Amino acid sequence: MEKIYLKFYEEKTRKIHEDELSKISDYTCLSVSKDGSVELKKNCFIGRIDKKNAFAFLIREDSEDIFLNKTQANNLMDNDIILLELVKGKPVVKKIIKRGLEFIIATVLKNRKGLKYYTDKPLFKTILVDDESLIVSGSVVKLKVNDIKNERIYTNLEQVIGHIDDPDIDILKIVAYHNWPETDFDLLEKEANKLNININKEKEFRLDLTNDFIFTIDGADAKDLDDAVSLEVVDNNYHLGVHIADVSLYVKPRTLIDEKAYEKSTSVYMANKVIPMLPRKLANDLCSLNPDTDKLTVSCLMVINKDGKVIDYKIEKTIINSKARLTYDRVNDYLKNNIKFQDERLNEVLKNMEDLSVILKNLRNKRGALEFKTEELKFIFDKNNKVIDIELRKTDVAEELIESFMLIANETVAFHMEENLFPSIYRIHEKPDSEKLDKAMDTLSKLGLPFNKKTIVNAKELQKILKLSNDKDYENIVSMTLLRAMQKAEYSNNPVGHYGLAARYYTHFTSPIRRYPDLILHRIIKELVFGENNNKKRYNYYENNLSEIGKHTSAMERKAIEIEREVVSLKSCEYMVDKIGEEFLVQITQPTKTGFFVKTDKGIEGFVNVKNNHRESSFNEESLAFVIGGKIYKVGSFINVILTDVDMLDLKIDFKIK
Incomplete structure (x- = not known):
């Protein structure tokens, strides 16, 4: 059943064709058609959880997210894939299809009660390890999650990554987060x-x-x-x-x-x-x-x-x-x-x-x-x-x-x-997905690049656009935007x-x-x-x-x-962390509804949150541009910004317009 539920999530659809209908044992949220297709009922949803401390959201790309209160979200973790049913308008978690938390990277410190496990981002639950014999204070460890019940996460030791004082320990943690195969190189x-x-x-x-x-x-x-x-x-x-x-x-x-x-x-x-x-x-x-x-x-x-x-x-x-x-x-x-x-x-x-x-x-x-x-x-x-x-x-x-x-x-x-x-x-x-390519071309059209939308999936038409941008200020933006559509x-x-x-x-x-x-x-x-x-x-x-x-x-x-x-x-953040308050000349590379991504002359990427920093602003969806204090800010524009924050946990860099 988990594989069938995951298929809905992975294909981002509410209807799939499932040949082996005999495998379906739970019809609570499913209906089956004569043609062998399986459909989610209208009041049922499959999605990813965005977990906060005392509440959570079921993220839905096609419509509004669904809010879950503390009780409803109690046993959920960030990035869990769940099946949810709305019963009389209230969300009920029917099944955790796949846990988002498979491994934990933690730093170990000793206190009066024994070893305590600290994660970079709070999990709001107590971590228990079945065998601590190889773990010492100061260790950075990778733990395999076996079970999550109420306020406890039950784990076993997968790997001692290193010590908190080791050089490159932050890189080693990233490698472990992504579950890269551990190898005995000796x-x-x-x-x-x-x-x-x-x-x-x-x-x-x-x-x-x-x-x-x-x-x-x-x-x-x-x-x-x-x-x-x-x-x-x-x-x-x-x-x-x-x-x-x-x-x-x-x-x-x-x-x-x-x-x-x-x-x-x-x-x-x-x-x-x-x-x-x-x-x-x-x-x-x-x-x-x-x-x-x-x-x-x-x-x-x-x-x-x-x-x-x-x-x-x-x-x-x-x-x-x-x-x-x-x-x-x-x-x-x-x-x-x-x-x-x-x-x-x-x-x-x-x-x-x-x-x-x-x-x-x-x-x-x-x-x-x-x-x-x-x-x-x-x-x-x-x-x-x-x-x-x-x-x-x-x-x-x-x-x-x-x-x-x-x-x-x-x-x-x-x-x-x-x-x-x-x-x-x-x-x-x-060939590129036509929907993604259309979206990319909408962005590039704001740079004034001519193209024939009917033949755009033809590689030679895309080649013309790349050539037209050669040696222009926005050359890298064009390449980056088209690459995302590929x-x-x-x-x-x-x-x-x-x-x-x-x-x-x-x-x-x-x-x-x-x-x-x-x-x-x-x-x-x-x-x-x-x-x-x-x-x-x-x-x-x-x-x-x-x-x-x-x-x-x-x-x-x-x-x-x-x-x-x-x-x-990580290394970009390390380079920028002691430069908060300094001024940078950046280029706008990608607009969003809340702000825009920018890039410095050294290739460092960051974000300008317009909505939070500039009340007198408006976003024009047609031109994909912000109007702030009478000035227009669009893709390709060069602007002066001030570095306001470097988040070493989420590896994000924030600027504001000077």
Whole structure:
């Protein structure tokens, strides 16, 4: 029954089609039609609880929230999903479908009565732990909620996260809040140290590229170098090599390292901290394509003509020896400012790479790929790990070059898998939801951007809008608004293509050190394409399991993104907390009925609550603008504000208009 009730909530509907009607045992709030559909009765509601201290609200998106008094809300917790019935106009909680509180992160302090558990946000109930033997005063712990009854929450210890005085304890708490898999890294490092691959033996079965001019281009602080590139121009065609670390050789199925990698499915990058998918022995040493060392790789070797079309390709097991470890900054210095490398051959290859990158980019633009302008915050820390400054990272020529090469390699491998009918995992991106897109376009129309609403779902029409905003003050607002309207890209065994890239074939092949889908794809290539284990049993395994692998890895990717965003908010708040009362120039990025979101020149986001701070104000829904004291405030406007509050618990930053 819980699954059926949750279906109503997740699909945000009052009517669902349920094939197995025999599973329905409680018809209190349900009615069943002859066509097999199940409907919520008019006086019944399913929704999420917003719990205050002595009362709560059932949140409803389509109409007014339902108020629950202290008695009605007594056994409820924040974010519970419940079934509620209105009996003679009064709310009656019929069922708690799903508890919102599954885990508790608490700081432990000792008093005269024993250990007491303090949460960042009050739960208004006593926390009881079944076994406290591993807990000491000052511990920060993760507790699994077993039951909630009246004024008590019954739990057991899931994890000791650390100590209240540990550096980065706030980041570790965020990771724990999101229930990221706990890993014994010491044990995994021991397992990785046992791995022994005979590289000389491997040479017998690989294409030897150790004498080829191959190198890596990455960020200066990158340690897991999983891709290298090479390029030759022969008869006016570009012979591009994309060489990817052969992680699948080291990480075998059903090993402890593989199981833990699948659990996480991705590395998580947070300010100055990384939770790697693989043990560092693999990620930074054995598999990392460090220079001047023979490394085992899987290469996609492409011949690309002057129009950017792949006219021939091979996918091979290879061995390489990287001739240089280049950084984006240094390559940008050469390509943009002509600060040359001492090696003239390197200068020539990089110029040819830039030419090919432009050709590939133009081809993607021609077919309708969407180029969103995004900003990434880079936090600068002092020796005490305190944020002292923030810089905006922007994609430049070198970054675009590597991105173009990885994209074409991913497309080529996806083409090979799909055309040859191999089971495979793909990176897919479906068309945007028309309702969300309409709403986004309503916002952008206030910037005066021309567009044809009838053809707006066409990627080329969206591309025009993005191009029109290039180098304008509101360029990032346009990208951000359209990105919110897009579907989320995900992993699937069903190759439906990639809308944002306007790519018929697309997968993730190029980052097996930090993404599990890439690792799985490498396994499939080696087993089925190269024929190393091409039997019916393995073929059926992938046919039967890739759908579930796609769902799991997509879910873990979304969770990792949530963690990364929350850490960005945490570090932004830490940077701003001692600047209350200071003045900032900000840009309005998104209006709401109560105020508007703004962004500083360093990319820090905050909110201006107009309703609370300015009585003489009005909101015009047509223009999505506020009128305050005769002045108009709309999307894209630059205004001066004063920082009024930094909430370190909810990670929110508030401003008021100067």
